[in-house]
Amino acid sequence: MSESTVVSNLPQLDGETAVSRSAVVPQELVDRYACGPVGFSGSADALYDRHLFHDNVVGEESVNARLQYEAVARTVRDVLSQRWVRTEQTYQRENAKRVYYLSMEFLMGRALGNNIRNLQLDSVAGEVFKSKNIDWTNILEEEPDAGLGNGGLGRLAACFLDSMATLQLPAMGYGLRYEYGIFKQSIDNGWQVERPDNWLRYNDPWEVARPDEAIEVKLNCSFHMEDGRLKVLSNEPSTLIAIPYDRPIVGYGGTTVNTLRLWAAAAPDYFDFHRFSKGEFIAALADSLAAETITRVLYPDDSTMRGEALRFFQQYLLVAASLGDLVRRFRAANDDWHAFPDKAAIQLNDTHPTLSVPELMRILLDDARLGWDEAWDITQRTLAYTNHTLLPEALEKWPLEWFEMLIPRHLEIIYEINRRFLDSVRERFPGDEARVTRMSLVEEGSTRKIRMANLAIVGSHSTNGVAAIHSELLRTKTVRDFHDMLPERFNNKTNGVTQRRWLLLCNPALSAVITDAIGDRWITDLSELRKLTPLADDAEFRSRVRGAKRGAKASFAAWLRTTQGVVVNPDTIFDSVVKRIHEYKRQLLDALRIIVLYNRLRENPDLEMQPRTFFFAGKAAPAYALAKLIIKLVNNISAVIDNDLVVRGRLKVLFLPDYRVSLAERLIPATEVSNQISTAGYEASGTGNMKFMMNGALTIGTRDGATIEMAEESGEENFFLFGLTADQVADNRGWYNPQWHYENEPETRAALDLIFSDHFSANEPGIFEPLRKTLLTGGDFYMHLADLTSYIEADQRLLKLYADPDAWTRMAILNIAGSGKFSSDRTIAEYAAEIWDAKPCPVR
Numbered sequence: 001m002s003e004s005t006v007v008s009n010l011p012q013l014d015g016e017t018a019v020s021r022s023a024v025v026p027q028e029l030v031d032r033y034a035c036g037p038v039g040f041s042g043s044a045d046a047l048y049d050r051h052l053f054h055d056n057v058v059g060e061e062s063v064n065a066r067l068q069y070e071a072v073a074r075t076v077r078d079v080l081s082q083r084w085v086r087t088e089q090t091y092q093r094e095n096a097k098r099v100y101y102l103s104m105e106f107l108m109g110r111a112l113g114n115n116i117r118n119l120q121l122d123s124v125a126g127e128v129f130k131s132k133n134i135d136w137t138n139i140l141e142e143e144p145d146a147g148l149g150n151g152g153l154g155r156l157a158a159c160f161l162d163s164m165a166t167l168q169l170p171a172m173g174y175g176l177r178y179e180y181g182i183f184k185q186s187i188d189n190g191w192q193v194e195r196p197d198n199w200l201r202y203n204d205p206w207e208v209a210r211p212d213e214a215i216e217v218k219l220n221c222s223f224h225m226e227d228g229r230l231k232v233l234s235n236e237p238s239t240l241i242a243i244p245y246d247r248p249i250v251g252y253g254g255t256t257v258n259t260l261r262l263w264a265a266a267a268p269d270y271f272d273f274h275r276f277s278k279g280e281f282i283a284a285l286a287d288s289l290a291a292e293t294i295t296r297v298l299y300p301d302d303s304t305m306r307g308e309a310l311r312f313f314q315q316y317l318l319v320a321a322s323l324g325d326l327v328r329r330f331r332a333a334n335d336d337w338h339a340f341p342d343k344a345a346i347q348l349n350d351t352h353p354t355l356s357v358p359e360l361m362r363i364l365l366d367d368a369r370l371g372w373d374e375a376w377d378i379t380q381r382t383l384a385y386t387n388h389t390l391l392p393e394a395l396e397k398w399p400l401e402w403f404e405m406l407i408p409r410h411l412e413i414i415y416e417i418n419r420r421f422l423d424s425v426r427e428r429f430p431g432d433e434a435r436v437t438r439m440s441l442v443e444e445g446s447t448r449k450i451r452m453a454n455l456a457i458v459g460s461h462s463t464n465g466v467a468a469i470h471s472e473l474l475r476t477k478t479v480r481d482f483h484d485m486l487p488e489r490f491n492n493k494t495n496g497v498t499q500r501r502w503l504l505l506c507n508p509a510l511s512a513v514i515t516d517a518i519g520d521r522w523i524t525d526l527s528e529l530r531k532l533t534p535l536a537d538d539a540e541f542r543s544r545v546r547g548a549k550r551g552a553k554a555s556f557a558a559w560l561r562t563t564q565g566v567v568v569n570p571d572t573i574f575d576s577v578v579k580r581i582h583e584y585k586r587q588l589l590d591a592l593r594i595i596v597l598y599n600r601l602r603e604n605p606d607l608e609m610q611p612r613t614f615f616f617a618g619k620a621a622p623a624y625a626l627a628k629l630i631i632k633l634v635n636n637i638s639a640v641i642d643n644d645l646v647v648r649g650r651l652k653v654l655f656l657p658d659y660r661v662s663l664a665e666r667l668i669p670a671t672e673v674s675n676q677i678s679t680a681g682y683e684a685s686g687t688g689n690m691k692f693m694m695n696g697a698l699t700i701g702t703r704d705g706a707t708i709e710m711a712e713e714s715g716e717e718n719f720f721l722f723g724l725t726a727d728q729v730a731d732n733r734g735w736y737n738p739q740w741h742y743e744n745e746p747e748t749r750a751a752l753d754l755i756f757s758d759h760f761s762a763n764e765p766g767i768f769e770p771l772r773k774t775l776l777t778g779g780d781f782y783m784h785l786a787d788l789t790s791y792i793e794a795d796q797r798l799l800k801l802y803a804d805p806d807a808w809t810r811m812a813i814l815n816i817a818g819s820g821k822f823s824s825d826r827t828i829a830e831y832a833a834e835i836w837d838a839k840p841c842p843v844r
């Protein structure tokens, strides 16, 4: 690490050359690169030129920032490409046990800065930029976020890939290559507007298409387009082609380069042969568009399951292509099917890839011709399932008729699994038919459905939650019947985030302060941060940490001004709530807090109150009307406060559009107060909470998800915890009455009255009326009003501490020092040891 303090989130230019840093840039990499047709040492810029002018066939006059970005990225890819090949060769040679992480979402964000950093090519890149006179800031901005996910679940998958590569695990991610990722959000008159995210409009320099490794996926129906809509013809068997597109996942230090393999759906060349011969040549080819529709777009719903058949097709495509691919790889090196669980561990990221259970059974029964018991044993030992939510509306259930139409053989297998499983339930709990009904894989009713969570638990050897409280609630509430019967299958794996992206890359100033104090081992062993604990009492260290935070605030303010023309004052407290917009996450509670503070200032303009800036960011599912109304409310509060002379300059509210990884990377280092205020018992883990903690923000929050464990690590006295506990929320359900709070708490009442009096909607009277139902007459399911008073109290304690900068910074340091547990390296090491039985396989 460089000793200098750098305040932009760019690779550091420290003047050293790659060769002189061979201790960190693997010499063998440099050597191999120099062996190619173009020299490496000292002339990466020659390679850059070749990519810039030759790949695109352009002259100097056509060069723009986008082309420069592509050429830089391709140059970086050249450096890693042979290492990438070597990684796969090593795994093959060693016949290592592989870990396959199946996920419908990978919220990767940008790759260029991360890859340069993980390859430790900062100085080489610096040389190129200098000699080519490239504006690095502009280049980075040319890369679109790879937004193939909604939020926490997809970002977790991305952090896991980084950790698995850094820990040198023989791992691979499998997902879908959506042509359109999570929608782009803009704000029009305060309302969310969605626009398509055409992230592949230009050549993506990272991906490598491998059509020769395509997988055929057989279906019992066929598709065609009718009036622009996808139509399904049942009982007309057809084949889809899944084409893999590989992306490199560079482990820190560049020794291991793993693969994220994303599948794109396509029609086979012989698509609808039959119609060709009937003379419908053009029509048949036009219908091949229908096949490609399947991976066109990511579903933008977070925490809600929408029963759309296309989504079901997507899930089956992911499962069939990935299992087809990994079984082929297994067969190339092994001839005994019984070795399968010793050579492959498949992790299901939520229930989305649960069709893996019947698909693997089908392969073992029909292709390998094993008996049922053998096939079932292999399937269970190979698969493991991660649950991500306790919300009932998020639990997946798919109509039986879709199985019948698309994959009837799988339905047959599910029935047989269910028959055997329910027999064992009856044997264990004789006469308890209610239990049998609850545990069945099939939900009876007007439309019969398959319960995917039940299938995932029954068909795997491990079910884990993602934070201690979440795993506990799973065991004792959500799937209690399954825990009664199969307790040994349940375990906890508290989530984590990669400190390479979420500290080293996004916060170079704080990273340099930390490294100067304790060395750089924290980059691959975050528990090293404990060494910062005694430094909380070191005035010099405190002042450096404060300086880093101040620098990050100033950079963020400057970025806001230049990119969006918005002015914020870095001398105010930066307070953030950034995450998907959802009632259980309670952005509304934050809005009420701000209105209470606003009312206090209106009532008493001389009141002393530190000036604050409140940042909100997050996307609402396009069909989630109330979440969209919450965005509108925040924007209207923002506008009203800006126009109010009494509070202007003391309170400022800002809704930042289009929350995404690259925005989080800028905002989190600049934040001082992290709000984690979900109704206790509803946030499975949270990972945003961890990112803020390691960047020195203090948390004001409820005892929910991983926030509980964060407070354990740093000490509850260093957190601003408030509100009902999960137990209290559950106990209060029966009698909780929001009306009581309205009638008995003057500030709560005044805040609500202000909203309902159209104070924030003078030109749009009545638009916030639906909130009356949410918060009052409808029972306030997420108990905003129950927690508002204690939220305000915690907020006052926080403000008091902020007035003492030494005490504040001391606490921030104790938070950073306690954040070591929340590295995804720790999480992945636990999965590897306790679920996968996977070992590192160093590349040679």
Ligand SMILES: *Cc1c(COP(=O)(O)O)cnc(C)c1O
Pocket: 150, 151, 152, 155, 578, 579, 580, 659, 660, 661, 664, 685, 686, 687, 688, 689, 691
């Ligand atoms: C970390 C992250 C999330 C998850 O945030 P939570 O607060 O845990 O819900 C969502 N979106 C993005 C872009 C993230 O980086």
